Amino acid sequence: MTTRYTKDHEYVRVEGDAGIVGISDYAQGQLGDVVFVELPSVGKTLSKGDEAAVVESVKAASEVYAPVSGEVVEVNSALEASPGTVNEDPAGRGWFMKIRLTDPGELDGLMTEEQYQDFVKSIS
Amino acid sequence: MAEHAPSDEPLLQTPLHAEHVSLGARMVPFAGYAMPVQYPTGILTEHNWTREHAGLFDVSHMGQAFLVAEDKSHETVARALEALIPADVLNLKPNQQRYSQLLAEDGGILDDLMVTRVGAPGHEGWLYLVVNASMKEADYAHIEARLPKSVSLKRKDDLGLMALQGPAAEAVLAKLAPEAAALPFMMSADVQIDGIWCHVSRSGYTGEDGFEISCHGNDAPTLWTRLLADPEVKAIGLGARDSLRLEAGLCLYGHDIDTTTSPIEAGLNWSIQKRRREEGGFPGAERVQREIRDGAARVRVGIRPEGRAPAREGTVITTPDGHEVGLVTSGGFGPTVNGPVAMGYVARDVSAAGTDLHLIVRGKPLPAKVAAMPFAPHRYKR
Numbered sequence: 001m002t003t004r005y006t007k008d009h010e011y012v013r014v015e016g017d018a019g020i021v022g023i024s025d026y027a028q029g030q031l032g033d034v035v036f037v038e039l040p041s042v043g044k045t046l047s048k049g050d051e052a053a054v055v056e057s058v059k060a061a062s063e064v065y066a067p068v069s070g071e072v073v074e075v076n077s078a079l080e081a082s083p084g085t086v087n088e089d090p091a092g093r094g095w096f097m098k099i100r101l102t103d104p105g106e107l108d109g110l111m112t113e114e115q116y117q118d119f120v121k122s123i124s
Numbered sequence: 125m126a127e128h129a130p131s132d133e134p135l136l137q138t139p140l141h142a143e144h145v146s147l148g149a150r151m152v153p154f155a156g157y158a159m160p161v162q163y164p165t166g167i168l169t170e171h172n173w174t175r176e177h178a179g180l181f182d183v184s185h186m187g188q189a190f191l192v193a194e195d196k197s198h199e200t201v202a203r204a205l206e207a208l209i210p211a212d213v214l215n216l217k218p219n220q221q222r223y224s225q226l227l228a229e230d231g232g233i234l235d236d237l238m239v240t241r242v243g244a245p246g247h248e249g250w251l252y253l254v255v256n257a258s259m260k261e262a263d264y265a266h267i268e269a270r271l272p273k274s275v276s277l278k279r280k281d282d283l284g285l286m287a288l289q290g291p292a293a294e295a296v297l298a299k300l301a302p303e304a305a306a307l308p309f310m311m312s313a314d315v316q317i318d319g320i321w322c323h324v325s326r327s328g329y330t331g332e333d334g335f336e337i338s339c340h341g342n343d344a345p346t347l348w349t350r351l352l353a354d355p356e357v358k359a360i361g362l363g364a365r366d367s368l369r370l371e372a373g374l375c376l377y378g379h380d381i382d383t384t385t386s387p388i389e390a391g392l393n394w395s396i397q398k399r400r401r402e403e404g405g406f407p408g409a410e411r412v413q414r415e416i417r418d419g420a421a422r423v424r425v426g427i428r429p430e431g432r433a434p435a436r437e438g439t440v441i442t443t444p445d446g447h448e449v450g451l452v453t454s455g456g457f458g459p460t461v462n463g464p465v466a467m468g469y470v471a472r473d474v475s476a477a478g479t480d481l482h483l484i485v486r487g488k489p490l491p492a493k494v495a496a497m498p499f500a501p502h503r504y505k506r
Contacts, residue, residue, distance in 0.1 A: 032363070033168040035457035036432050036464070038486075054486065056434055058167040058457050059363055080432065 004067065004110035007119065011091070012067040014107065019068055022095040023055065023086065026120045031057040034086040039075040039097060046070060046099065048106055053096050055086065064096060068106045074098040138184035139284040139341035143348050147359055154362060155258035157185040162361040170364035171459040174330055178290035179360035180351050186285055187260030188338060190242070190278045193249035198241065201249050204275040208267060210387060210406045211239065212397035213251070219243030221310045221325050223395050225387050226263060231408025232383035233390070234266060235259040236375065240325065244314050254285070256377045284344030289334030291503065292356040297335055300350065304335065309504045320347050329365065331372025331502045370465060371458045373426060373497030379437060380424060380453040380467060388415035389469065390424045422450060423475045426497035427466040429490055434464040435483040441470055442482045442489065449474050452483065460500040467497065
């Protein structure tokens with residue numbers, strides 16, 4: 001199972017021809033208590049870097065950008081009722097959306113787990 | 125309180141800086157100071173702890189100062205300050221505190237502040253002021269330039285200030301200073317806690333019962349640690365301070381009130397006592413008196429978005445048919461309300477509680493209703 005990260009702290013975990021997108025544990029820690037998540041509509045086509053979702057903490061709203069291009073095939077609507085799941089389990093139950101990848105080659109431009117952990121160390 | 129854009133200026137530290145760091149606080153720049161925005165448990169937990177137990181806040185960044193009349197007369201110093209603010213200072217009893225605003229000539233608000241008539245023996249003709257951190261330099265310059273020669277401003281930059289807020293605050297303080305715990309709302313006393321001089325007032329900025337405690341900066345860490353030793357007390361950062369005051373419907377300077385808003389637009393009529401309304405004699409009196417008489421064209425209201433999405437500061441407010449009627453000045457998630465809450469200014473004809481409005485969030489209209497404030501009931505000890 002391949003997981004890649006962006007500099008904006010989104011992750012995409014590749015499962016077959018789709019990627020599960022969410023925010024990293026570091027990102028949820030920086031945001032603090034998540035109180036609201038706005039998800040895209042299923043069927044929406046996103047280009048890499050597009051605003052894909054919004055995550056709001058008590059303090060502020062932040063955009064979640066699409067780490068890869070593709071069609072949104074599923075969203076984690078459980079987050080609407082329990083946004084705190086993003087804090088509790090960002091890599092698991094706190095996922096945001098599933099995107100069917102248009103160009104798996106885009107993954108090569110993202111950071112591996114190890115590169116991302118080094119990146120986090122360099123900024124914290 | 126108002127946030128400042130980041131700059132290259134080194135950040136100032138409060139006397140409690142080392143305490144915050146050792147508690148694992150996340151420190152952020154605020155009004156030129158490094159301040160704790162939250163401790164490791166996070167804003168939601170801190171907010172709820174304050175509503176259910178007692179929260180301890182470092183507010184040492186705020187400006188503390190005295191106005192002193194040379195002739196030791198309360199009337200002299202009261203008249204001097206009444207020329208700058210619309211509150212009745214003259215009829216303050218010793219140790220009584222009052223909320224007011226420094227007003228510009230056009231009635232706009234230069235800052236909001238707390239004024240106390242000092243009651244300690246030998247201090248007749250003294251007023252104690254607490255002003256916002258971000259505005260203190262401007263406030264002191266404004267005040268000094270307008271004082272008569274017989275009254276002087278003494279900055280007290282060496283004092284610390286902390287707030288103990290929440291339903292358990294009284295019981296916590298009663299163990300250390302029973303005479304302070306017995307104070308009624310908006311009264312103050314000078315007390316000793318473990319031999320430390322403290323000026324305690326029954327007031328705060330959370331909507332809860334509680335106290336603000338001033339002491340010498342050198343003593344602040346000892347007092348902080350003593351208060352935190354009580355299992356009912358936890359340290360609370362600026363993040364929860366903001367969500368608590370928003371739910372309490374209290375104004376944040378630079379956001380909900382500023383030089384473009386008058387005290388009447390802001391709904392602060394209650395802070396202007398009868399004699400001052402009638403006599404005037406403060407900057408902007410003509411506008412304030414006219415707005416009291418005729419009503420202001422726009423007013424500050426509470427707003428409850430109907431969904432779960434918070435509407436932040438700057439959000440455009442429209443009528444359901446799309447006509448723009450105002451702006452949100454503070455908005456976020458209210459943990460006690462368990463939903464989004466906001467306040468903002470709207471045209472008077474759409475300001476009644478229950479009026480349907482739309483909030484334009486990320487380009488989409490979200491239904492909302494004008495709501496009575498506070499969103500969480502005040503629990504002051506009157």
